[in-house]
Amino acid sequence: MGDLLPTSGPLAITGWSAVNALGTSRAAISESLYGGASGLRSCPLELPFTTFCGTVGDEMPPLPSKYQDYECRQARLALGIYQGVSSAVDTALKKWGNARVALILATSTGGIAETETALQVHRRKGHFPAHFQMERQHNFYAHCRFLKMTSGIGGPSFVISTACSSSTKVFASARRMIAADVVDAVLVGGIDSLCLTTLHGFHSLGILSDQRCKPFSGERKGLSIGEGGALLLLEREGESAVSLLGCAETSDAHHMSSPHPEGLGAILAMKQALEESGLSPQEIGHINAHGTGTLHNDASEARAVAEVFGRHVPVVSTKGYTGHMLGAAGATEAVFACMALEDQRIPKSLGADPVDEAIEMQVNQKQQERVLKTVASNSFGFGGSNACAVFGANS
Amino acid sequence: MKPAYLLGSAMWSTGIASQAKWRADDFDAAMQTPTCSSVKTRHLRYTSVVTRMALNVFEQVTTDKDVNLGTLGVVFASSFGEIQIAVKLLDSIDTDGAPSPASFMNSVHNTAPGHLSIACRNHGISTAIAAGSQTVSSALLEAMLLLQESCSTVALVLADEEFPEVFNDSFPSLAVCLLLQAKASSQSLCTLDGIRIAKEVVPVSLPHFAGNPIAPAASLLQAIASKKPGPHRLDLEQDEGWCVSLSFPE
Numbered sequence: 001m002g003d004l005l006p007t008s009g010p011l012a013i014t015g016w017s018a019v020n021a022l023g024t025s026r027a028a029i030s031e032s033l034y035g036g037a038s039g040l041r042s043c044p045l046e047l048p049f050t051t052f053c054g055t056v057g058d059e060m061p062p063l064p065s066k067y068q069d070y071e072c073r074q075a076r077l078a079l080g081i082y083q084g085v086s087s088a089v090d091t092a093l094k095k096w097g098n099a100r101v102a103l104i105l106a107t108s109t110g111g112i113a114e115t116e117t118a119l120q121v122h123r124r125k126g127h128f129p130a131h132f133q134m135e136r137q138h139n140f141y142a143h144c145r146f147l148k149m150t151s152g153i154g155g156p157s158f159v160i161s162t163a164c165s166s167s168t169k170v171f172a173s174a175r176r177m178i179a180a181d182v183v184d185a186v187l188v189g190g191i192d193s194l195c196l197t198t199l200h201g202f203h204s205l206g207i208l209s210d211q212r213c214k215p216f217s218g219e220r221k222g223l224s225i226g227e228g229g230a231l232l233l234l235e236r237e238g239e240s241a242v243s244l245l246g247c248a249e250t251s252d253a254h255h256m257s258s259p260h261p262e263g264l265g266a267i268l269a270m271k272q273a274l275e276e277s278g279l280s281p282q283e284i285g286h287i288n289a290h291g292t293g294t295l296h297n298d299a300s301e302a303r304a305v306a307e308v309f310g311r312h313v314p315v316v317s318t319k320g321y322t323g324h325m326l327g328a329a330g331a332t333e334a335v336f337a338c339m340a341l342e343d344q345r346i347p348k349s350l351g352a353d354p355v356d357e358a359i360e361m362q363v364n365q366k367q368q369e370r371v372l373k374t375v376a377s378n379s380f381g382f383g384g385s386n387a388c389a390v391f392g393a394n395s
Numbered sequence: 396m397k398p399a400y401l402l403g404s405a406m407w408s409t410g411i412a413s414q415a416k417w418r419a420d421d422f423d424a425a426m427q428t429p430t431c432s433s434v435k436t437r438h439l440r441y442t443s444v445v446t447r448m449a450l451n452v453f454e455q456v457t458t459d460k461d462v463n464l465g466t467l468g469v470v471f472a473s474s475f476g477e478i479q480i481a482v483k484l485l486d487s488i489d490t491d492g493a494p495s496p497a498s499f500m501n502s503v504h505n506t507a508p509g510h511l512s513i514a515c516r517n518h519g520i521s522t523a524i525a526a527g528s529q530t531v532s533s534a535l536l537e538a539m540l541l542l543q544e545s546c547s548t549v550a551l552v553l554a555d556e557e558f559p560e561v562f563n564d565s566f567p568s569l570a571v572c573l574l575l576q577a578k579a580s581s582q583s584l585c586t587l588d589g590i591r592i593a594k595e596v597v598p599v600s601l602p603h604f605a606g607n608p609i610a611p612a613a614s615l616l617q618a619i620a621s622k623k624p625g626p627h628r629l630d631l632e633q634d635e636g637w638c639v640s641l642s643f644p645e
Contacts, residue, residue: 048492099592108503112481119485122561134562139474140504141527158526158533161476161504169522176540180396197481200488201499249520251512256438257500268518382500383509385521 010243010392011178011234014092014185017084018335019077020228020322021054025084030339033321033347034367040212040224040323045196049203050210054226054323055194056080063146069136070146072114073193074107077229078143081191082150085231089151089187092235096184098154103144104173105159106166106190108327108381110140113195143191155183161327163381164290166190167229168330171247171389174234184236190328191229198225198326205257213293213324214351215317216302216363223292226323230331232338242338245374245390246276252384259297263304265386270308270376273388279374281309284390286346286364288333288377291317292324293351301378302359314364320350330379334389337375341393345369398588399539399575402462402548404616405455407448408604409557409567413455414616429570433514441497442506443479445556448570449507450514453552456572464515468546469508471523472534472553474608476504482559507552520546530555531611532629532637535573536590542577549575553609566606571616585619586642589626594636598628615639 021039022032032039043053060076061083067075082089092101118132136142140159148157160166160173167190174186202208202223209222234244250272252265259266274281287309290301298317305315318336325332340346346368355363374392406414407429410422428444429451439447449471457464480502487494503509505523512521520541526533531553538551554570579586599617604610611629618627618641626638 115481116485119482119561120489123489134475134558134564135527139527140476140525141474141530145527156533156536158524158529158537160522160524162508162521162523163503163505172520173522173537173540176537176544180540180543182396182536182540196488197484197494197499197502200492200494201484201496201502204494204496204499206496249522251509251518251521253512253516253518255513256506256509265518381505382503383505383521383523384512385505385509 010245011175012238012240013232013242013244013338014235014238014240015085015088015233016230016335016338017081018230018332019056019081020325020332021056021226022321024058024080034345036348036350038212038321038350045194045199047199051199051208052212052224053194054224056228067146069133070142072111072137074111074191075143075146077193078147078191081229081231082147085233088233092185092233093152098152100155100184101153102155102177102183102186103148103153103157104170104186104188105144106170106327106331107140107159107161107192108163108166109192109195109198111137111142112197113193114138116196153187162385163383164326164329165379165381165385165387166327166330168377168379168387168389169249171244172249172387175247178236186234187231188234189229189231190331192227192326192328194225194227207294209293212351213319215291215293215319216298216349216352216355216359218354218356220293220295220298222294224323226325228325229328230335232331232334241394242341243392243394245392246273247387247389248272248276250386252386254384257382259300259380261300263300265384266301266304266378266380267307269386269388270304273376273390277390279390284309284313284374284376285372286340286375287313287315288337288375289315289317290378290380291319293319299358302361305361311361313362314346314368315361316347316349316364330387333377337377337391340375341372341391344372396539397543398586399542400579400583401573401585401587402576402582403456403460403574404619405452405572406570406613406616407451408569434510441501443477443556444568445473445477445554446507446510448568449552449554450510452570452572453511453550456574460574462548465517466519468519468541468549469511469521470534470538470541470549470551471505471508472530473555474525474527474530475555476525477502477506479556479559482561528608528630528634529637530608535629535639538575539590542575547577551575553612555607555609567604569604569607569609569613571609571612583644587639589640591638592636593626593638596626596628596638598631
């Protein structure tokens with residue numbers, strides 16, 4: 001980091017929507033989250049190994065006929081999630097003007113599921129399916145462009161793709177954009193769809209669990225993949241129950257797929273996020289951890305959390321509920337942070353029992369109702385990419 | 396938004412090793428893969444042309460510059476990213492169901508900035524973005540915002556590699572790096588300011604790079620090299636019309 005200048009103050013989160021293995025509405029997600037029910041099921045895709053996935057069970061809406069070129073699972077998920085936040089976006093567009101609202105999404109898969117099918121057809125028949133278009137389905141930006149046209153958002157729009165940290169980094173980009181007075185509001189989020197590439201890839205690395213993932217447990221065997229995503233509307237000012245207080249991004253500079261063993265980059269991200277939020281470690285009430293359920297990631301993150309926050313902050317991984325949603329994980333967990341602040345309730349870290357004795361932080365094994373003012377949310381990804389966002393309840 | 400100041404630039408394309416070679420029409424059709432020295436050979440083994448191009452242009456532009464590689468921000472941008480590796484992974488899944496773990500970990504969109512951060516021991520901000528035909532303008536905007544927020548220097552690295560043959564869509568691989576600073580210095584080559592939509596500004600198309608999503612970055616290099624002041628389009632005719640204004644020291 002260079003010479004740090006102040007960015008913007010808190011940003012109001014005036015709307016959010018999420019779709020994941022727990023459900024497609026706040027009520028359904030809340031019921032499972034606080035009921036301690038996992039959304040992980042036996043993987044529906046044909047695989048030569050056993051694994052569990054957090055698939056979205058409900059049917060996602062088809063795209064309007066004028067956007068048929070963009071039709072794919074990724075775009076349907078985008079539309080399904082957007083419907084839950086569209087009224088808030090409409091209000092923001094009227095309040096600020098279309099050109100003063102931006103769209104920053106995250107993904108790690110893009111529409112590759114569509115390309116997987118198209119290539120299988122090509123191998124059998126020697127040509128791609130008639131509807132397949134690289135630019136409008138496979139491309140990382142395709143679902144972002146579709147949502148931009150659907151929503152009427154007229155400001156800048158782009159996709160961040162830094163693997164599993166992607167949709168926490170969107171908060172940092174949005175803060176920069178609002179602080180520089182480029183826009184007044186940003187719709188941020190992350191969307192990923194289930195695909196063969198990630199399932200086979202993580203299996204090849206030996207870190208895909210054959211059971212439901214058990215983050216921070218002494219019995220953890222790896223991660224479970226999930227799909228879906230979340231969108232959150234950030235505004236310079238507005239009535240809201242929760243605000244984004246700060247967000248920081250760092251790099252491990254250590255290894256392409258393994259975290260720094262001492263959590264160096266993660267420690268820097270958490271410390272800088274606290275600094276940007278104007279908070280001390282003692283003022284954080286709860287941490288939504290990255291907590292993938294792999295041996296090394298959980299151990300490294302636990303060291304980093306203990307180094308920054310000590311052992312008294314309740315830490316939860318929500319991946320035991322949804323699976324690891326990769327490029328959509330950060331935004332989904334930001335929504336869980338918002339829910340915790342709105343409901344004044346910390347869910348239990350599902351699957352953590354029995355907690356690994358080597359994990360020296362307070363893994364939250366029982367749901368708690370308590371006064372909660374702030375939540376920090378971690379996301380770490382391949383390439384040594386780290387991000388931490390801090391959210392606060394508005395009194 | 397505050398302006399950014401250009402300290403240096405570089406490019407690599409299939410058969411074109413540098414900006415100087417491009418300007419001199421000194422093409423070498425046999426040159427299909429860029430060289431790079433900052434990353435260990437064993438780590439380079441499973442990387443793609445897009446990652447090697449990104450490393451190459453970063454090395455070209457930073458070699459003789461007095462910048463701290465351990466603290467500069469990195470914005471990597473590509474429309475299709477690791478498309479060659481993605482298709483190879485799918486081929487291996489389809490044929491024997493066992494993709495290479497090394498290929499998988501090099502398949503993420505931020506592979507290039509990940510290798511760069513390791514090579515430079517840089518613990519600062521590094522990001523990877525995509526925006527289709529708006530990739531160049533979006534990446535420049537993010538780089539300028541980083542300069543305004545917290546970074547004194549940002550390396551903006553844009554790269555898209557040629558498509559796998561199966562897609563039957565041919566364009567040359569291309570990478571461009573702009574080394575940008577928050578403050579003007581005696582070494583500043585150009586000022587970039589006022590990034591905005593101005594559809595009336597006519598884009599400059601370069602037929603040699605037609606089809607490559609980051610081709611507007613090459614036309615930006617050309618405008619900078621010819622010291623052409625004023626607004627410059629960062630996308631194509633049918634796109635949103637994002638522009639940046641260029642000005643040059645006396």
